[in-house]
Amino acid sequence: MPPTEELRRDRETARLRRGLPPLPRPSLASRVAASLKKSPLGVLYNKMTHRRTVRILCLGDSLTAGYSQLGTVYHPYEDSMVKMLKKKFTDVDFDTVEDGVPGDRVRGGSFLGRMTEHWATDSYDWTIVLGGTNDLAWFHDSDALFAALKAVWEIPLSNGGNVLALTVPEIGQKGNSASLKRLTEAKNKLNDLIKGYKRENFHVLDFHAAMPFHALSKQEQREFWDDAIHLTAEGYDRMGEKIAEALIPIMEREEKERIEEEKKRIEKEKERIEKEKAEKNIGKERVSENNRGAKKRKRQFRDDDKDFSEEEGNPTAINQGYVVVRRQDLD
DSSP: OOOOHHHHHHHHHHHHHTTOOOOOOOOHHHHHHHHHHHSHHHHHHHHHTTOEEEEEEEEESHHHHTEEGGGTEEOOTHHHHHHHHHHHOTTEEEEEEEEEOTTOOSSSSSHHHHHHHHHHHOOOSEEEEEOOHHHHHTTOOHHHHHHHHHHHHHHHHHTTOEEEEEOOOOOSOOOOOHHHHHHHHHHHHHHHHHHHOOOTTEEEEOHHHHSOSTTSOHHHHHHHBSSSSOBOHHHHHHHHHHHHHHHHHHHHHHHHHHHHHHHHHHHHHHHHHHHHHHHHHHHHHHHHHHHHHOOOOOOOOTTTTOOOOTTSSOTTSTTSSOOOOOHHHHO
16 A cells, blocks of 8 residues: 555655655656556466565665765665666566655654654565664764664564664774764664664664775775765665675575475365365265165065965964965866
């Protein structure tokens, strides 16, 4: 069920108040295609062609929105992520929703509200969450920030969805200032808490390690990093590829388990059908045997049970035993 017009207007109003461009509206062709996919005919087509749709929600801040060049360019990572996923899973359709709000915070921001809004109107197979960079800039306590992130993750997890949480990436800034030291310590502690969290359907991509800054050459820094926090278009493409690389083995394992479950279901269905056939055949054989074994009922007459044994009675007495009479004597 798509978000209502009222929810869309509220979200766009919130973005405009932050000085952000409105979220792009899907084209008419894409809206029609999405509607057809969810229609009964589309569902039937997917079943006949063995296709399925995986829905992914990308929720976060400016790094999710693809913020670059002081907001004049938006290049979300979802595009390169989906491109790589489609190459791997050719029989799967990917339906993604990108909701990145630059400057937003996990604590005191709209992370929890946006997540609640999305899951109140729809459901997703995967929810990718990256948040905390802006919170750390305010020197929020890592434990409190982690608790706020868990509340955000809990919404998809409690509704049967998978979560891929990203650790907070490096900051392209060097120095020995006390503020930078506190920021680095808080970030490292938060990332350790994220990586140590264990929960069913909860997965972690160490984005801090996957997308470094200081370990890159100067040329690579210019290629992938726009400033100390944000990425270039090439950097966001690389970010999407890293996320896809994290998702692929998990999705492959889930796909294998799904196929095995489907095989088991088919085998059980075959066994049930064979059992029903066997029971029907047994019933037919019993009816046939009963029909073959049934004797024609003998016609009954009076005195059929009367004893005519000659051993009883006196053979010399005319009124006992048998009397033999010739037919010619009766004429």
